[in-house]
């Protein structure tokens with residue numbers, strides 16, 4: 041599903057010609073199989089978001105390759121990425137990233153609008169999806185009129201509306217209380233078990249990492265598979 045090979049990344053900061061190079065990822069290799077839930081853990085600043093941003097095409101790698109669903113996306117243009125994201129990837133963020141001026145219905149419907157789906161079909165699919173996340177009676181609410189847990193469910197409905205085979209999540213429970221976190225984690229498990237959706241999730245949270253089939257840890261930009269640091273130290 042995802043294959044990352046020999047990926048290195050450095051930010052360039054400062055004025056052109058006088059840039060400082062900040063190396064962040066070093067020779068990262070990661071395979072995520074179809075149907076897996078993989079958690080990426082690691083200290084703050086270790087490079088987790090950078091890795092996810094590279095896999096999502098929000099930043100471009102200079103060294104190494106990223107293949108998603110058999111397509112090498114490493115050198116995609118911005119327009120190719122926009123199309124690829126719409127067709128293959130769903131996103132869940134800690135801060136939900138909903139559009140505040142749009143209702144829950146309109147936020148969930150948006151990917152269908154971008155895809156050019158007709159109005160009748162859009163209405164049917166959006167209503168079905170809102171029902172699936174238990175928000176059918178909140179469809180006219182704006183994000184500011186919803187609780188954190190409800191907003192995250194809207195963002196999941198939006199992530200799922202085009203049936204992506206892969207969901208990338210950055211601290212998906214980071215803004216939720218423990219009850220909403222539990223609900224979200226069981227929903228992620230259900231989506232994975234029932235529909236085979238693959239998840240790659242960044243997390244600091246051991247509860248979240250505990251639903252993963254596999255954990256990988258980034259330490260100072262180097263990725264290690266398998267046992268986590270706290271287990272090694274025990």
Ligand SMILES: Nc1ncnc2c1ncn2[C@@H]1O[C@H](COP(=O)(O)OP(=O)(O)OP(=O)(O)O)[C@@H](O)[C@H]1O
Nearest residue numbers: 051053062064082083084085086087088089090091
């Ligand atoms: N746009 C940028 N320009 C320069 N340096 C950056 C930029 N974004 C991130 N960095 C640096 O890259 C390193 C890795 O950052 P990254 O956001 O990937 O870490 P993280 O593991 O996701 O951290 P956190 O858990 O705190 O979100 C950090 O040292 C950070 O300062």
